[in-house]
Amino acid sequence: MAQPLVAERETLRRVPPLESGDRLTSVEFERRYALHPEVRRAELIEGVVHVASPVHHNHHGGPQRIVSGWLGVYQAEHPEVDGGDGSTTRLDADNNVQPDSFLRYREGTSRVTDDDYIDGPPELVFEIAASSASIDLGSKKRAYRRSGVREYVVWQLYEERLDWFVLEDGQYVAAEPDGAGVIESRAFPGLRLDTGALLRRDLAAVLREQGRRSSRSRRKAGQA
16 A cells, blocks of 8 residues: 555645646646645746735735625626636646636636536736736736637726726727716627726625616516
8 A cells, every 4th residue: 555655745745736837738737736735826927837925805806806796796697607716727728727706608708617627718807916016917918819808807906996998909998987887798698897986895885786787687687
């Protein structure tokens, strides 16, 4: 019984753990990730490994709950829509990412693989950016654009800023809020975000805005 354990230890000794700055293919990245479960979260962005630091509450976990709650309400009312938080997503040979939150159409540009990952670009990706802002607005933004993510939203916590990018002719252009500070998704009709409420971290107000849109949609459907 000792031989398999010895062989496993020898494999781990020969295969180094993931380190930030490593340049790997997606296949090698996943191999090392699988062999080193002590690495809790890492991404491959434009062929470069980024190992995440421990997650803080006020500067990541709490804001992410607001975003996932908002997107979850929309998903609950649209059975054709799927979504998740942190799911490993294979964009291409150089990008293996874990979006903080995303929405995708079940019959859209991505699929769930047999090994339970996302393959291909979700239609909408939302990232929470604190210490990772330079990555989220740099190499990761380029990867999402090139792979065809239709809408990319970045909440910069330290700057108290929200950037919502829409893919047009292969380039990201900024979506501007209306007079009430609300942005509506182009990829997911009826998905509306009160940007001021989000920046205040007011989940109730974010959900009220989304709920008003949902109520109007239901009334129109009933009248039809």
